Amino acid sequence: MSLEINNLTVELCADKHKHKGNCINVADSLFLSVNEGEVVSIVGESGSGKSFLGLSILRLNPQGVSKIISGEIKIKCKSQDKEIDILRLKPEELIGIRGRLISMIFQDPNTSLNPVMKIGEQITEAILAHKKVSKKSAKDTAIQYLNSMNIDGFARFGSYPYELSGGMRQRVMIAMAMVLNPCFLIADEPTTALDVTTSLQVLKLIKEIKEKSNIGVIFITHDLTVARSISDRTYVFYAGQIMESGNTENIINEPAHPYTVSLIKSIPSLSADYVPKQKLFTIPGFLTKDDFKKGKCRFYSRCFKRDDECLKDIALRNFKDLEKGGNGGRDVRCVKVNGL
């Protein structure tokens, strides 16, 4: 059981006529893999193409302005006997994938639930669309899943989204995603809109679900501390490329890529030896369209280690020295890092 993305390139254009100058590669020859029972997080700034990658996996990327140019997304599930390449499927076949094999939790539970439908109906709708079961048994399943998300299913089945708190709504979203027993879950910033205490509950819940049903989770976030608390492996994402990948603990303790180093430095920490009120490290400038251009390191314009050597295209290379055991190799996309 695994999900594997090989050499995925997705193009996004500013207009529908696809003038050449207006197009960028929001995902640029990506390699990514998730195994069963594993949480993999994708970390990066807003605008770096993290959510777009999540949508592209389900082929939910906006048609007309974006196009998957090359690559393959292979998925193997325990309920399916053979490997499926999502990018080769016909649009009508995708219905069998979305929600059933891979489901997704979206960022904002306030806008992604239908405000005029009862939450119970929204969950049973998902069951009835995929399975030939009676309404009664669909309702029973929905209540059972709500209960497993620590929501009183009987009492809350007929509630409208506005009657629930933010954390509860997010748990309803998770229930809706899990109700068809998918083998992969894409969580697109599920805790960003929530409080510290409620986001901890949601993270715990996702971890519990992962352990109970042994699914693979792709966790998209911009917060390295959240990534650290939940994920086994991390991909650091910038301008449509993976800058660094490897074991989460290793990446946070010994970041190699200048971008990862800057990201970690710019977070105030809670550790005991931290000096408050010092100047925080900042990354100058911001992510622009030009950063997506080919031919040079994409982080070049904001990097503190840059020089002329960086003006050529850099491939993701295996990083030998720092990896101490753990699963999978450590990859870094930087010429300035020693030990490559």
Add this chain to the structure above:
Amino acid sequence: MEENIILSVSGVSKHYKYYKTLFDIKKNVIKAVDGVSFDVFKNEIFAVVGETGCGKSTLSKLILGLTERTSGKIYFKGEPLDYKNKGKDFRKKIQILFQDPYSSLNPKKKIYKIISYPAVRNGIIKNKKKDRLDFAEEQLKIVGLPGAVALNYPHMLSGGQRQRVGIARCLSVRPELLILDEPVSALDVSVSAQILNLLLDLKDETGMSYIFITHDLKLVRHLADRVCVMYGGKIMEIAKTDDFFKAPAHPYSKTLLESMASLTFIRRSL
């Protein structure tokens, strides 16, 4: 000590009354803020921490006079805070920076109009285009933006730039107390570091005080001099930042700190 107090809140409450059903005879009461008292000193960062719905935002509304308080008194530099008293110009002296830079700027107005409006309203500058433009460019320089931004519309700016415009708007009337309502929670990590640095610099330059409303304890540790923990409309604990992080006294503070800690460095407790 007395002279150093810039804002003194004593026993302030806000109770919302509502009918549960249409035919209810008795009104039900929600105590959004219930008997809250604290002092804010000059040139201090006073953090208010708590989860959603604990009354942080209602408290800031009460200080700004945006909702009327049920009971209690607020003093600004020893004088009772009354926004109807035109002579005292309290509106000028207390300003707020909002959480979401995407919805707090009027999308139909150019940046220079947004920034200079409070100054025009308070009679600092004349309502002429040239005056307003010059004033806005000056303000933009303080927050580290090029003057040319003044003629742009909000949608042309990034999130961090918009938040800087928000800060420039607050500073345009030279406030003495600034309420920061989750100023960086809608921003990226690297951008939020820029904004936090800017806020610290401005505090040192102008001698303002901040009331910093947040639910992120990392930021509290980084910025605040004193912390106030709120829960269910009541204050649970007020402590100096160092003491609070070393030994939180109230059980709720402990839970809050633990849930934060497991998100940062104690990985296995999740």
